[in-house]
Amino acid sequence: MDFIRKYKAILLIVIPVIILVIFRATGTDHFSTDAQKLAEPSFSRSNIIIPGKVSQLSGEKLIINLGKDVIKHNFEGATVKDISPDSILAKEYIGMIKKHEGPVFLYSSDNSISVRLWMLLSQMGIKNLYVVSENPDPESLKYEFRPDTTVRPES
Amino acid sequence: MNTREKLSIVLLILGVILALLPLTGSRSLSVRPDRLLLEALDEKSWFTVDQVARFVATEDTSVQLIDLRPAEEFSRLNIPGSVNIPYDRFIDIAPGTILGGSNMKNILYSNGDIDANNAFVIARGLKIKNVYVMKGGLNEWFNTVMNSRFTGDRISARENALFENRRRAGNMFTEINSLPDSLKKKYFESKHLSAKKLDGGCE
Numbered sequence: 210m211d212f213i214r215k216y217k218a219i220l221l222i223v224i225p226v227i228i229l230v231i232f233r234a235t236g237t238d239h240f241s242t243d244a245q246k247l248a249e250p251s252f253s254r255s256n257i258i259i260p261g262k263v264s265q266l267s268g269e270k271l272i273i274n275l276g277k278d279v280i281k282h283n284f285e286g287a288t289v290k291d292i293s294p295d296s297i298l299a300k301e302y303i304g305m306i307k308k309h310e311g312p313v314f315l316y317s318s319d320n321s322i323s324v325r326l327w328m329l330l331s332q333m334g335i336k337n338l339y340v341v342s343e344n345p346d347p348e349s350l351k352y353e354f355r356p357d358t359t360v361r362p363e364s
Numbered sequence: 365m366n367t368r369e370k371l372s373i374v375l376l377i378l379g380v381i382l383a384l385l386p387l388t389g390s391r392s393l394s395v396r397p398d399r400l401l402l403e404a405l406d407e408k409s410w411f412t413v414d415q416v417a418r419f420v421a422t423e424d425t426s427v428q429l430i431d432l433r434p435a436e437e438f439s440r441l442n443i444p445g446s447v448n449i450p451y452d453r454f455i456d457i458a459p460g461t462i463l464g465g466s467n468m469k470n471i472l473y474s475n476g477d478i479d480a481n482n483a484f485v486i487a488r489g490l491k492i493k494n495v496y497v498m499k500g501g502l503n504e505w506f507n508t509v510m511n512s513r514f515t516g517d518r519i520s521a522r523e524n525a526l527f528e529n530r531r532r533a534g535n536m537f538t539e540i541n542s543l544p545d546s547l548k549k550k551y552f553e554s555k556h557l558s559a560k561k562l563d564g565g566c567e
């Protein structure tokens with residue numbers, strides 16, 4: 210009690226600060242630090258996986274179907290959960306994803322949505338997360354450009 | 365309490381805070397996740413290639429196209445008016461580079477949909493509000509704009525405007541990307557000069 214009385218002024222400032230720091234460090238309603246590091250799988254596109262390769266990853270698989278359509282692939286042994294994109298941050302779903310021990314796959318007929326959600330969830334610190342893409346090389350240019358050699362700028 | 369005790373307490377408290385909050389020089393997204401989710405799912409965050417073609421054809425100055433591909437791909441070909449921010453350097457470069465007021469539209473594109481949509485979330489998470497994505501990327505640009513062909517018997521006024529738009533944007537794309545690098549700069553200068561002459565402005 211003497212200690213508290215003696216250091217009352219300091220404790221009144223320090224204890225709330227420590228509580229806020231603990232809250233900030235352990236809270237789930239914000240993004241983790243180091244966006245560059247968390248985005249790294251997307252630079253090499255190691256987070257993109259074709260349906261045929263899903264079964265090759267080890268661990269209990271969780272497929273999150275973000276669309277309204279039924280998944281046309283047969284992901285053997287995987288748990289499939291239908292979650293609409295706007296509900297993905299609901300406590301029950303985000304908790305399920307965070308607690309899941311194996312790989313989690315985001316599946317949508319529109320890659321744009323699953324990619325955006327991948328980045329959002331990864332920035333929250335969720336690891337072992339993949340985007341299922343029908344295209345094995347979605348960022349390669351499929352067309353050849355033929356230059357017109359007669360073009361000259363006006364003088 | 366003597367000075368040594370006070371200093372010990374202060375250092376202990378600092379140690380606890382630093383242990384819980386790793387301080388690095390790296391950036392983190394500062395928008396709330398639920399807010400960012402809304403932005404990520406907002407359909408207005410995408411532009412179609414036809415919309416971008418119109419911006420290109422009219423040389424809309426309220427639009428800045430940002431090519432996220434590696435520098436060597438960008439130098440080989442790009443959509444006229446684009447600047448290059450390679451995706452793997454986006455987090456470092458974008459906050460200091462993407463400027464403009466709220467009426468400026470920064471439209472991201474890559475070859476497909478992956479890098480542009482990743483960069484979009486990062487940008488909006490870093491509170492860069494005026495970024496959008498060209499849906500389908502350069503692959504869709506080639507498919508829809510460059511390879512545009514009308515095959516019907518009759519064309520409506522709306523279709524005619526659409527094809528005319530694609531033709532103009534496609535011609536610009538071909539012209540600028542057919543030039544060697546040394547002539548590309550001269551091309552833009554001569555285009556701006558021609559536009560001024562049409563307006564009756566001074567040279």
